[in-house]
Amino acid sequence: MAENSISTSSSRPVIMVTNDDGIDAPGLRALVEVLVASDRYDVQVCAPDSEKSAVSHSITWRNAVSVSRVEIEGATAYSVSGTPADCASLGISKALFPTIPDLVLSGINMGSNCGYHVVYSGTVGGAREAFFNGVPSLSISYDWAGGRSTIQDFKLGAEACLPLLNAVLTEIKNKTYPEAQRCFLNIDLPTNIANHKGYKVTKQGRSIIKMGWKQVISNTQGAKMLSTMTMENDSSAGAETTAASTTSEGPALFKREVKGAQIDGDDTDYKALQEGYITVTPLGALSRAEGDCESYFREWLPRVAAEFQSASASAL
Structure with a gap:
């Protein structure tokens, strides 16, 4: 697990921001603006140089990525030619910034990321990459609706997330937050963010x-x-x-x-989001099958092997 850099009560937590909409996206800029304006954090940005939506957890493997300094007031920021997972990996590696961040935020995405779409999401991929490396992380998405949403909603969404971020950082400092290898959080903000119904812990659905x-x-x-x-x-x-x-x-x-x-039924991320809640969904990375699939295949595989051996013996 990455070492916690919140060492004393006077230290300012380090937050690194990435996304999949690109470093110029209004969601990222609003999030950084709100973080900087709070004057509580050291803010770093390592984000794709162009839109990388729906790239999931893809990474750049054989080629080098190019990195350029970008001016964002109050933050140290770089754009990267790679994917969100590349950006998160580079940003927490100490190759680009001198310290490992206390918290990685990926977003704010233009559009929700619930249900099965979590698998496609580059936004979630950025947070998951930090999780892989033992750094606490959150992915944040806004349920943008054409004709109803405005750019100002991203700022309202970022402000609505501040209590969550502060609570997570406090738990990290007090060493009471779940170990970063156990889970990360996927947050979705409702379309009518100005009148949201509060925070609700949900589970990933099948929408x-x-x-x-x-x-x-x-x-x-x-x-x-x-x-x-x-x-x-x-x-x-x-x-x-x-x-x-x-x-x-x-x-x-x-x-x-x-x-x-x-569309999934009750008690899932998408349903709660449509009801107007800010959904907080703990995620992991192990792709376990649901229900009794494992027990089914434990019985199925020996039968397959036995039939194959029988067929092979008959052919001799």
Whole structure:
């Protein structure tokens, strides 16, 4: 586990911020602005130089990443050519900053990250990477709704998260916070953040936007993804014609389109978010199967092996 750098009562906690929408995204800028304005933390930023939404936990493996200093008032900030997981890894490595942060924040994402979409999310991936390395972390996402949400909502969301951040940092300082290898937190902010109903601990559900594919004639046509949990159809989609109807030459183009949604029931992250709560969902990283799947396959595998041995013996 990474060493705790909150050593004395006079020390200022170090918070590192990353995201998947890119270092210029309004969600990240609002979060950093609120952290700096509180005058309680040393703020570091290590974020992608461009949008990296829905890249999950992908990392740059064979090639070097480029890093550039970025001016953000009150913070020490760098943009990185890699993924959110790259940024989190680099930012906590002491190769870029002199100290390991006390807390990593990934967000604020434009769009919620609930249910199965947690798997796709680059925002969650940034927090998970810190978790892998024993640094306490939170991913933060805002349930952006076109026509209702405004950029100001990101600042309101950041301010609404401050009590959570302060409480986590206090627990870390007092050595009463769960060990960082055990879990990290995924926070989702409701659309009407100004009138949220409070904080609610939830569990990850199975909600997911069902996706299909459509053949298109232009790479700019089709569905536009705002986040891993929020999809909006582009206004030009209705006028689309397929590539197959116009030409058979060259590569065919296919884009994702929304086919529907699978929404979970009670007591899950997505349901509570839609009810207006700020959801706080503890996550881990082990992909365990649910229910009695393990016991089923413990009985299934010996049968498969026995049938294979029997078939092999009969063939001799």
